[in-house]
Amino acid sequence: MSLMEIIGVLAAILGLLVLVGRVVYPIWIGTKTIVEWLEKFRRDWEGEDAEPGRDRVPGVMERLNKLDGELSHNGGSSLKDAVERIEKHLGTR
Numbered sequence: 001m002s003l004m005e006i007i008g009v010l011a012a013i014l015g016l017l018v019l020v021g022r023v024v025y026p027i028w029i030g031t032k033t034i035v036e037w038l039e040k041f042r043r044d045w046e047g048e049d050a051e052p053g054r055d056r057v058p059g060v061m062e063r064l065n066k067l068d069g070e071l072s073h074n075g076g077s078s079l080k081d082a083v084e085r086i087e088k089h090l091g092t093r
Contacts (some may be wrong), residue, residue, distance in 0.1 A: 047059030058066075070079040 043057075045060050047062060048054075048057040050056040072078060073081055075081070076085075
Protein backbone atom coordinates (compact mmCIF):
# COMPACT_ATOMS: atom_id res chain seq x y z
CA MET A 1 0.00 0.00 0.00
CA SER A 2 1.46 3.32 -1.05
CA LEU A 3 1.52 6.54 0.91
CA MET A 4 -1.15 8.07 -1.37
CA GLU A 5 -3.50 5.15 -0.71
CA ILE A 6 -3.00 5.51 3.05
CA ILE A 7 -3.69 9.25 2.83
CA GLY A 8 -6.80 8.53 0.75
CA VAL A 9 -8.12 6.03 3.30
CA LEU A 10 -7.42 8.44 6.17
CA ALA A 11 -9.18 11.25 4.26
CA ALA A 12 -12.19 9.00 3.68
CA ILE A 13 -12.34 8.09 7.37
CA LEU A 14 -12.00 11.76 8.36
CA GLY A 15 -14.75 12.71 5.89
CA LEU A 16 -17.01 10.02 7.33
CA LEU A 17 -16.40 11.28 10.87
CA VAL A 18 -17.19 14.84 9.81
CA LEU A 19 -20.38 13.63 8.10
CA VAL A 20 -21.46 11.78 11.21
CA GLY A 21 -20.61 14.75 13.45
CA ARG A 22 -22.23 17.43 11.31
CA VAL A 23 -25.22 15.64 9.76
CA VAL A 24 -26.13 12.36 11.43
CA TYR A 25 -25.60 13.35 15.07
CA PRO A 26 -27.88 16.45 15.02
CA ILE A 27 -30.60 14.42 13.28
CA TRP A 28 -30.21 11.71 15.92
CA ILE A 29 -30.47 14.24 18.78
CA GLY A 30 -33.55 15.88 17.23
CA THR A 31 -35.24 12.52 16.71
CA LYS A 32 -34.39 11.44 20.25
CA THR A 33 -35.89 14.66 21.65
CA ILE A 34 -39.12 14.18 19.68
CA VAL A 35 -39.41 10.53 20.76
CA GLU A 36 -38.88 11.47 24.43
CA TRP A 37 -41.55 14.20 24.18
CA LEU A 38 -43.99 11.77 22.56
CA GLU A 39 -43.34 9.22 25.31
CA LYS A 40 -44.06 11.84 28.02
CA PHE A 41 -47.24 12.85 26.19
CA ARG A 42 -48.36 9.20 25.92
CA ARG A 43 -47.73 8.59 29.63
CA ASP A 44 -49.67 11.74 30.53
CA TRP A 45 -52.54 10.83 28.18
CA GLU A 46 -52.87 7.21 29.31
CA GLY A 47 -51.88 7.71 32.95
CA GLU A 48 -49.49 5.56 34.94
CA ASP A 49 -50.03 2.67 37.32
CA ALA A 50 -48.92 2.84 40.91
CA GLU A 51 -45.37 1.72 41.58
CA PRO A 52 -43.45 1.32 44.81
CA GLY A 53 -43.07 4.80 46.25
CA ARG A 54 -45.40 6.40 43.68
CA ASP A 55 -49.16 6.83 43.55
CA ARG A 56 -51.21 6.02 40.48
CA VAL A 57 -51.52 8.90 37.99
CA PRO A 58 -54.86 9.05 36.16
CA GLY A 59 -54.92 9.65 32.42
CA VAL A 60 -56.32 12.71 30.67
CA MET A 61 -59.72 11.21 29.90
CA GLU A 62 -60.21 10.09 33.50
CA ARG A 63 -59.30 13.58 34.74
CA LEU A 64 -61.68 15.22 32.25
CA ASN A 65 -64.51 12.89 33.30
CA LYS A 66 -63.92 13.86 36.93
CA LEU A 67 -64.06 17.56 36.04
CA ASP A 68 -67.21 17.00 34.00
CA GLY A 69 -68.79 15.32 37.01
CA GLU A 70 -68.00 18.33 39.18
CA LEU A 71 -69.60 20.71 36.69
CA SER A 72 -72.90 18.86 36.33
CA HIS A 73 -75.69 17.92 38.74
CA ASN A 74 -75.20 14.59 40.48
CA GLY A 75 -77.56 14.68 43.41
CA GLY A 76 -75.84 17.08 45.76
CA SER A 77 -72.13 16.35 45.95
CA SER A 78 -70.88 18.20 42.86
CA LEU A 79 -69.45 21.70 42.84
CA LYS A 80 -72.40 22.90 40.76
CA ASP A 81 -74.88 21.55 43.33
CA ALA A 82 -72.96 23.20 46.17
CA VAL A 83 -73.01 26.59 44.40
CA GLU A 84 -76.75 26.30 43.83
CA ARG A 85 -77.33 25.50 47.52
CA ILE A 86 -75.29 28.54 48.53
CA GLU A 87 -77.16 30.78 46.09
CA LYS A 88 -80.53 29.55 47.38
CA HIS A 89 -79.39 30.08 50.98
CA LEU A 90 -78.22 33.62 50.25
CA GLY A 91 -81.32 34.39 48.22
CA THR A 92 -79.39 35.57 45.15
CA ARG A 93 -81.27 33.34 42.83
